[in-house]
Amino acid sequence: xxxxxxxxxxxxxxxxxxxxxxxxxxxxxxxxxxxxxxxxxxxxxxxxxxxxxxxxxxxxxxxxxxxxxxxxxxxxxxxxxxxxxxxxxxxxxxxxxxxxxxxxxxxxxxxxxxxxxxxxxxxxxxxxxxxxxxxxxxxxxxxxxxxxxxxxxxxxxxxxxxxxxxxxxxxxxxxxxxxxxxxxxxxxxxxxxxxxxxxxxxxxxxx
Amino acid sequence: xxxxxxxxxxxxxxxxxxxxxxxxxxxxxxxxxxxxxxxxxxxxxxxxxxxxxxxxxxxxxxxxxxxxxxxxxxxxxxxxxxxxxxxxxxxxxxxxxxxxxxxxxxxxxxxxxxxxxxxxxxxxxxxxxxxxxxxxxxxxxxxxxxxxxxxxxxxxxxxxxxxxxxxxxxxxxxxxxxxxxxxxxxxxxxxxxxxxxxxxxxxxxxxxxxxxxxxxxxxxxxxxxxxxxxxxxxxxxxxxxxxxxxxxxxxxxxxxxxxxxxx
Numbered sequence: 001x002x003x004x005x006x007x008x009x010x011x012x013x014x015x016x017x018x019x020x021x022x023x024x025x026x027x028x029x030x031x032x033x034x035x036x037x038x039x040x041x042x043x044x045x046x047x048x049x050x051x052x053x054x055x056x057x058x059x060x061x062x063x064x065x066x067x068x069x070x071x072x073x074x075x076x077x078x079x080x081x082x083x084x085x086x087x088x089x090x091x092x093x094x095x096x097x098x099x100x101x102x103x104x105x106x107x108x109x110x111x112x113x114x115x116x117x118x119x120x121x122x123x124x125x126x127x128x129x130x131x132x133x134x135x136x137x138x139x140x141x142x143x144x145x146x147x148x149x150x151x152x153x154x155x156x157x158x159x160x161x162x163x164x165x166x167x168x169x170x171x172x173x174x175x176x177x178x179x180x181x182x183x184x185x186x187x188x189x190x191x192x193x194x195x196x197x198x199x200x201x202x203x204x205x206x207x
Numbered sequence: 208x209x210x211x212x213x214x215x216x217x218x219x220x221x222x223x224x225x226x227x228x229x230x231x232x233x234x235x236x237x238x239x240x241x242x243x244x245x246x247x248x249x250x251x252x253x254x255x256x257x258x259x260x261x262x263x264x265x266x267x268x269x270x271x272x273x274x275x276x277x278x279x280x281x282x283x284x285x286x287x288x289x290x291x292x293x294x295x296x297x298x299x300x301x302x303x304x305x306x307x308x309x310x311x312x313x314x315x316x317x318x319x320x321x322x323x324x325x326x327x328x329x330x331x332x333x334x335x336x337x338x339x340x341x342x343x344x345x346x347x348x349x350x351x352x353x354x355x356x357x358x359x360x361x362x363x364x365x366x367x368x369x370x371x372x373x374x375x376x377x378x379x380x381x382x383x384x385x386x387x388x389x390x391x392x393x394x395x396x397x398x399x400x401x402x403x404x405x406x407x408x409x410x411x412x413x414x415x416x417x418x419x420x421x422x423x424x425x426x427x428x429x430x431x432x433x434x435x436x437x438x439x440x441x442x443x444x445x446x447x448x449x450x451x452x453x454x455x456x457x458x459x460x461x462x463x464x465x466x467x468x469x470x
Contacts, residue, residue, distance in 0.1 A: 052372055053371075053372075054368055054371070054372065069374065070372050070373075070374075071372070071373060072369070072372045072373075074365065074368075074369065076365060078363075078365050078366055078368075078369040080366065080383060080384065080387045081387070082387045082390070082466075082467050083383075083387060083467065083469075084467070084468065084469065084470060086470045087469060087470065091370075091373060091375065091383060092373040092374070092375070094375060094379040094382070094383060095379070105470055121468040121470070123467045123468075139373075143373060149372075
């Protein structure tokens with residue numbers, strides 16, 4: 001993926017009468033972390049959804065590195081309520097069997113313990129909101145992906161939990177394209193040397 | 208948490224519930240026995256004691272167990288075919304709108320037409336020995352179809368979007384995303400369909416009179432005014448139904464729990 005990038009070129013996007021992006025242009029280089037900040041409702045999530053291919057622009061174009069494998073956390077947990085935390089984290093690795101599955105399970109259990117989650121057989125519907133959020137983050141960072149998209153992943157977490165989660169997550173982000181959306185400017189300090197962006201007035205600006 | 212020497216309120220509550228239920232059953236059994244003594248006409252009403260005695264006699268014969276097995280086998284076959292057909296059609300209908308629209312009136316008719324009409328109609332097309340298979344299939348199919356369709360329709364669009372991002376396709380998408388939502392609907396449908404299939408299948412046997420079946424014995428008991436046998440066979444039907452439903456419910460619940468608890 002080196003040399004390639006996620007790009008918005010003159011992107012316009014509206015929802016009904018509400019114009020969210022108007023001629024947004026930005027190039028997010030691959031292999032490094034990008035933090036997109038801005039007030040609520042500025043269009044940060046829309047940018048992420050466009051880059052993930054979940055939305056089509058009304059005008060302009062969106063480019064993604066060819067063959068890039070994506071992983072993402074959404075504003076909601078989007079977990080499979082009936083399954084355990086490990087089964088949810090393993091979702092992007094649905095084809096694992098035998099020894100490979102066992103090896104990944106060991107890694108998953110270590111990850112759950114590292115971010116302070118219980119390692120048991122409970123379905124995730126029995127976990128608290130904060131615990132579910134951490135499961136969603138682990139599903140994203142343990143996916144075999146080239147680009148990781150985070151939509152306000154730490155929302156609602158206390159500082160101690162954030163520190164615990166980032167201690168585990170940060171080394172896993174090295175060398176990957178990270179697009180991190182937040183409305184909390186303090187989060188830019190959690191990632192190593194991120195490229196900072198702000199989304200406002202329907203456009204995306206590099207800071 | 209109860210202290211030592213105190214009764215667990217949950218256990219106490221369960222015992223009280225069962226106690227009340229047993230008392231209610233005992234009340235109605237006593238009322239039934241008193242009514243039988245008061246009427247004093249075996250041809251109209253026999254008491255539970257006599258019914259139990261007759262059931263004991265029947266259960267000692269090979270014919271009784273062969274008849275139960277035959278009815279159970281045929282109705283079970285129809286039920287399973289209905290479950291499989293319902294699931295496959297629901298999967299197809301959820302994917303292809305034309306199929307869904309095409310099947311809507313058929314499923315509506317299957318649910319609305321009285322069982323007796325179906326029995327007589329189907330008897331024109333198949334032999335009496337296959338009748339209960341077809342009727343139980345007709346009973347199970349629309350219930351399973353409707354519930355599984357509902358489960359698929361209720362699958363969260365956000366989860367499907369998540370599956371798209373993570374590149375989850377084909378069977379993995381069905382196995383992990385859809386199954387998670389559909390299983391509770393399927394469990395409820397299977398339990399309901401089983402009870403209905405069993406009752407409708409026996410009714411079909413009473414009309415079609417295939418050899419060596421529960422329905423045939425019920426009919427014979429009615430023709431020969433053998434009221435004790437009529438009641439005894441009816442009790443046997445109820446017992447099989449209760450045991451079967453409980454066994455299937457437990458198996459489905461255990462399967463669901465195991466599926467949910469896998470690491």
